[in-house]
Amino acid sequence: MIVNKNVPSTWINGKGEGSTITPPILLWRSVIVRAMLDALNLDIHAWGKQRQKIVQEAQSWFNTSDPQFCEVCDHSNFEPFFIVNLYKKLVKANLRKKLLHTNLNKFLTGYLCTFHN
Numbered sequence: 001m002i003v004n005k006n007v008p009s010t011w012i013n014g015k016g017e018g019s020t021i022t023p024p025i026l027l028w029r030s031v032i033v034r035a036m037l038d039a040l041n042l043d044i045h046a047w048g049k050q051r052q053k054i055v056q057e058a059q060s061w062f063n064t065s066d067p068q069f070c071e072v073c074d075h076s077n078f079e080p081f082f083i084v085n086l087y088k089k090l091v092k093a094n095l096r097k098k099l100l101h102t103n104l105n106k107f108l109t110g111y112l113c114t115f116h117n
Helices: 023-039 048-061 067-075 080-093 104-112
Strands: none
Touching (some): 023 048, 023 080, 023 104, 067 080
């Protein structure tokens, strides 16, 4: 389990910031991270048309009208709008060149794991 230790332990009886992220929540958040990497065309181990298909499917997945997307957000304890806005910020920042040789997976997973219910 991952525990956010950057906040006081008195925070609302251990709920919210400072609470534990269970393995299932971490798994679902990792699904979101993988989809973000795919949508940003980063760290994909496919080439040609298959790669393009992966990127296009991932980009269209970040849609609050997609029931599968909303289900993954629900399992990861996130509001779909929060994830869509985060994705849009990453796209708008156009970080692809800057992030090509960084461990974005580690960064995004760590970032998303700072949010707790």
